[in-house]
Amino acid sequence: MSALPLEGVTVLDFGQVYNGPYCGFLLAQAGARVIKVESPQGETLRGRARATAASYPFALLNTGKACITLDIKTPGGQALLKRVVRQVDVVLENFAPGTLARYGVGADALRAEHPGLIYAASTGFGTTGPYRAYRGMDITLQAMTGVMSITGDADSPPTKAGPALADFMGGAHLFGAIVAALYRRSVSGEGAMIDVSMQDCLFPALSTALGAYFMAGHQPPRTGNRHAALSAAPYNVYRAADGHVAIICIREGHWRNLVAAMGRPELLDRPEFADMAARARHMDALDAEVERWTASLPKHEVFRIAQAHDVICAPVQSLDEVVNDPQLHARGTLEWVEHPDLGRVALCHSPLRFAGAELPPLSEVPYLGADNRAIYCGVFGLSESELEALEADGAV
């Protein structure tokens, strides 16, 4: 690919917090011109208006975007949005349901101005169904979707998964839907109205646990780090000399490789470990054998030996190890940046890699409204005096 795939595409990104902004991040890193639109108070995560980032997540997710302000609560802001929307390809937002429509600038109003527009909304529960007006954020979606019911041990309370997976699954799916609509438009010329619900996005990821549920006819107890149906072993987190490692064997070959890595060929002759079903039945004894090996070595040494034997294994890394991970740095995923507000932090590039097309550099997020003149006048064709009048009106 000689250029990034979305070159020439222009996006108005009304994203807030994680979900919408992550979608905008993926679009910008795939070559689109992404214009972040904030109220004159700034987005929730920005904090002080003159900061390029009050918080690390804000700096991470808004790199590569131009920053403009627009107050959708004012008639001037509403008229401005209806005007400039004719010049963009995509509007994305993850406001509480119906926010833009309440101010007369929802999907219908904007698509009336520009029928080829792709309008993409991500919400907690979607724009249809009995919960369509309900609000959701990551932790409540993790509760609602069963994620908490399957995370943790049998005797622990329902537990949140550490990552903001509802938000980021939502953002990744929203990106896919927008790009699919761009493809469709390139074929048929049609615009689109996209409706992505975080609740919908999480259901398929429960596959293993749902399989165990349908098989048993009821929900089995939480299984901690073991397989949700306790039907595969080794499959666990094991102590190492300096921490923990995860190991998984889901085929006979994996098990043979692990036995070789451990230097314990005699385990292949043990009838209680003869096949997957037997190993699952004798999971405790098997895990003890595996841990006898892992506990004798540092976790990165277990990792190295295991991978050299084609065993699927990794160390449990701390955040300190993650931000210094040699693989993430070698791939250009992570990059150390000296940030004026945050100090030295590791920011990241997109996970979407296209051979031959270099990813955009990681730039600081502009101050709130810093690009108003460049975008409104330079891109959208407003005159200086029009912009000044809008500023005087509080529309931008």
Add this chain to the structure above:
Amino acid sequence: MSALPLEGVTVLDFGQVYNGPYCGFLLAQAGARVIKVESPQGETLRGRARATAASYPFALLNTGKACITLDIKTPGGQALLKRVVRQVDVVLENFAPGTLARYGVGADALRAEHPGLIYAASTGFGTTGPYRAYRGMDITLQAMTGVMSITGDADSPPTKAGPALADFMGGAHLFGAIVAALYRRSVSGEGAMIDVSMQDCLFPALSTALGAYFMAGHQPPRTGNRHAALSAAPYNVYRAADGHVAIICIREGHWRNLVAAMGRPELLDRPEFADMAARARHMDALDAEVERWTASLPKHEVFRIAQAHDVICAPVQSLDEVVNDPQLHARGTLEWVEHPDLGRVALCHSPLRFAGAELPPLSEVPYLGADNRAIYCGVFGLSESELEALEADGAV
């Protein structure tokens, strides 16, 4: 949108287990013709060849796909793949790194046959960097990427997030990358080589915890269901009369709404709850006040009252509640199916919704190789005798 966005696109889906097959599921549900290619032994999750599904996840993720066999280990299979690849738009795979290349049918070989091909690979660690040959599956990626280090309580061991989030984040990102490349091809005619690493996909989702890490200069202890930096409250899972609910207040308005929902206006006058910083400092006392209310009511009643007051809240649902969730059924996300091998199960449609375009029906997965004749002869133009010769050779 008058038709699904990927109508007319043809995909060879070599997906295994979750990551690749989920990408293929999203493609099929977005209108592409997806042809699942299996070895004559069948994919890991299929089990018995005559079954349409040995496991629930297999039925869930492979609906809407045609099923053909092709043995890439045979010269006949390799020649066949090089021939038919000229007639498809996309090849996707999530084999261990380099598997197809080892048999002479990797990205370079296939793109030599068809320069407009989009070849998309998802692996644990990507195709570049020191770990490029390393194998990864969901649990080991959760270990490697820090997910386990931030899931669970301060005194619990590192804990796996219940959902297979590395696999499903990988599949959702792979879908987005493929569709972005399809868009690019519609503009420039170019094919693409796509490289998505599950490790890369998980990093951004750690935003909150990474923010706390960079702020403190070290990784704080795990915080269970509370905010990763303990800087927001209420933000927790609370006992209800019949289970638990999650509640989050990240703006002043959320807190005022919650106080109204609880019928406790006097809490607004308490100095220790005066602003977010104060509430975070007095988190234990505040959580006790919230729980006094939630524990007095059934969880769905807390949910109803809270949402009526615009409070961001949801019940912690069990899998039984999730598969019967009225919202998921009203939106058409879930559908009860009487499956010949699995019995009555809830399968799902795509989270990607385009107004005006109906999603494809949920069909049973065909038997292993059931579509060989229809696809090889009907779509790719082989003669019956050619197919019979390939069958005799064990190439299909």
